[in-house]
Amino acid sequence: MDIGYTEAHLRAAAVDAVRAPSLHNTQPWRFRLREGGIEVLADPTRRLPASDPSGWAVRIACGAALFNLRMALAVAGRPARVRLRPDPAEPDLLARLVPDVARRPTPAEQSLYAAIPRRFSNRLPFWPDPVPADARWRLGEAARGEQCWLELLIGVSAVTAFGEIARGAHRVLERDPAYRAERVRWLREEPAPDGVPVSAGGPQSEPQDVLPARGFGGRDRAPGRDFEPEPLVGVLGSAGNTAVDQVIAGQALQRLLLAATDVGLSVSLLSQPIEVPTAREQLRLSLGRLGTPQMVLRIGYGQPGRPTPRRSIDDVLDLPVVPA
Numbered sequence: 001m002d003i004g005y006t007e008a009h010l011r012a013a014a015v016d017a018v019r020a021p022s023l024h025n026t027q028p029w030r031f032r033l034r035e036g037g038i039e040v041l042a043d044p045t046r047r048l049p050a051s052d053p054s055g056w057a058v059r060i061a062c063g064a065a066l067f068n069l070r071m072a073l074a075v076a077g078r079p080a081r082v083r084l085r086p087d088p089a090e091p092d093l094l095a096r097l098v099p100d101v102a103r104r105p106t107p108a109e110q111s112l113y114a115a116i117p118r119r120f121s122n123r124l125p126f127w128p129d130p131v132p133a134d135a136r137w138r139l140g141e142a143a144r145g146e147q148c149w150l151e152l153l154i155g156v157s158a159v160t161a162f163g164e165i166a167r168g169a170h171r172v173l174e175r176d177p178a179y180r181a182e183r184v185r186w187l188r189e190e191p192a193p194d195g196v197p198v199s200a201g202g203p204q205s206e207p208q209d210v211l212p213a214r215g216f217g218g219r220d221r222a223p224g225r226d227f228e229p230e231p232l233v234g235v236l237g238s239a240g241n242t243a244v245d246q247v248i249a250g251q252a253l254q255r256l257l258l259a260a261t262d263v264g265l266s267v268s269l270l271s272q273p274i275e276v277p278t279a280r281e282q283l284r285l286s287l288g289r290l291g292t293p294q295m296v297l298r299i300g301y302g303q304p305g306r307p308t309p310r311r312s313i314d315d316v317l318d319l320p321v322v323p324a
């Protein structure tokens, strides 16, 4: 008889799950084992009240962690069947994974899994080399494979129009002292298990930049120079905007990030135009899409960098207390 997943499965897969991206690297997730199922929970103590009042960013991050869990379990030969928000009485319980029929991992699962430890947010300027059509196709396929869509902005005018929306949203957010204080609180000058290290922050922004940078930046930059010639910008969207849709979008985001890593591309995320409702609606209208934009990605060929720290696995597991 199959007893389901074990603590050993959970521990091994959680190492990969925590590599997911999260707003300000808050890592707002918990994982637990219940009756042979692995469960993913939002950690409300790690939600950012000013930057993420609705919990959207928590659900995106947990969806991304869930995708890594799925890949880890598939590659271990124990793929999962997933139910999202299985218990209305427990809204923080975002997903429950139970073992599906054991099988060998597919080549796609293997290559996505192998990309997990290599992925990181690359905020440095990208090289001018265009992203070829087959790589663009793979990114779109990653989004569609998780019931989402990816719209790539083609041409200078589309990117410039998007830049205006994004910079407007950035200005709105920056006016809020609580939002600014949160960003500063999660910036890390010294080694730490969470938050954004200054070394990962990217260069200082300049008034002529097309896209707004979040302001983790520490690195100096020659004044007056363009950041990069013409970034490839993609908007990831989902069919709706319920809590379940946001967990779905988080999975699509991670699949897309891993597919990008697999084909040698770098990505950084830009969520200011998603966080401001009027900007998000403007963005949706400018794309002429049904559904809801859930994340904006800057995609290109990047300079080397390195993954950021994570908390220890023991800090994110809820395991039953064994009586002495």
Ligand SMILES: Cc1cc2nc3c(=O)[nH]c(=O)nc-3n(C[C@H](O)[C@H](O)[C@H](O)COP(=O)(O)O)c2cc1C
Pocket (backbone or CB within 6 Å): 019, 020, 021, 022, 023, 024, 025, 056, 057, 058, 060, 061, 119, 120, 121, 122, 123, 195, 196, 214, 268, 269, 270, 271, 272, 307, 308
């Ligand atoms: C919902 C969400 C929103 C994010 N928004 C931004 C953003 O606006 N700007 C940015 O530079 N990074 C953004 N990030 C990336 C995180 O800062 C990053 O994932 C985190 O610092 C961990 O670093 P890593 O991606 O290198 O693992 C966002 C990530 C998530 C999940």
